[in-house]
Amino acid sequence: MVTGAGQGIGEATAQRLASEGSHVLCLDLDQKVEALADAIGPDAFAVVGDVADESVLRSAVQHAEHRWGRIDILVNNAGIDGTPALLADGEKRDFDRVIDVNLRACWSAMKLVLPGMVAGGGGAIVNVASVAALVGFESLSIYAASKAAVLGMTRSAALEYGCHNVRVNALCPGGVLTPLALSFMDEVTMAAWADKHALKRFAEPREIAATVAFLASDDASFITGTAIPVDGGMTAH
Template identity: 40%
Template sequence: MGRLKDKVAIVTGAGSGIGAATARRFHEEGAKVVLADVSGAQEVLAKELGEGALSVDTDVTKSESVQAMIAAAVETFGRLDVLYNNAGIDGELHPVAEMPEEAWDQVQAINLRGVFLGIRYAIPEMLKTGGGSIINTASMAATVAFPSMSSYCAAKGGVIMLTKTAAAEYAAQGIRVNAISPGTIQTAITTHLPADMINAIIERNPVGRIADASEVASLAVFLASDESAFITGADHLIDGGYTLL
């Protein structure tokens, strides 16, 4: 406990799944936490966590909303040390030649543009206090293809390269940028996927199961903490070995 003492962190997509599990862990580890989401579900968790937790309604696809989120963190807690760009959706499932353009654009807007906006507006605040840690949720779908998920795979691949580029640009100024690439995690997203797809993933996975969101949260705590001070620009797979085969 106390690994994030005195740090101020923002978690997007904090209303459920990995975001909610991470917000809870950050708070347990001593951070002041801004829980950002568009669903409103983050308000319940913020009230449960109590002091040191702030709920902010945020649409990560909109510049003004992301800027307001960061301003709320700084105005309420005085600084920004950690940003976890986690908000994301799976989107509609279609072969590439049948993918509706609006469905493609929606996934890109949330899963990739949302990460860009978070990085874009968090870095100036982090520079004011000597640096910080930015964590971006990518996916094992950036490493291996999943048919009918072309927009999701493309966006997550973009997240990894955006992570590496930002890390290279700001490492000398004390800002670390890393990605987490989860495998199949028990979240709201997986409940929307076909059961045969989930079962096929489990059968192929060397560990033989899907993960709990708390397992990803543990990795996020490490990347947010000073324990990972020499790690930047890295993509951290947490997939039970799925991409090994």
């Protein structure tokens, strides 16, 4: 199950997992996620809905469990930046929405899939956080707080469910060439952000998806409770 699968990291992740033989439930607020599932083929299906609505997540999980028995891999990728603002200028409605999508939906999805993973003998959860959870970013305090909270929840869940062979990890992408990023950055801003990375460029969504696939695979069978920066060296400063 991949949330936020309609574009960017989520789309690339759904495609990568499907290419490695997974059945994939693609969940997104945008109806174009249906085209993604159609392109992947019969091993995928789409659910259109808001991850902040727990009933949408519950319905998606039930659908997947009815169709395939259980969910072995959960990728909590859906997220929003919110409206950039200095902390004192932030709006409560923006705070609530960012927390609902970035944190509460992540918690709800984990809560819904964990019983099946425990009953089935294990599973892997990958939560997509951000380098903003590791270092400060001006005008993104709400977003940074939501992603830092995801890291804390990831570590706690790893401790709670490791005895059931459920691994819970996070990754912290730096700048990624997603449609969202391209929509609000001009060339000058893009160049300035690229320069913050040791590799002097943004990641392609497929590069983030490769790390997700690794953490979800048996190759990462002894990795849990960690947060991997996939940031082109941004946090090496």
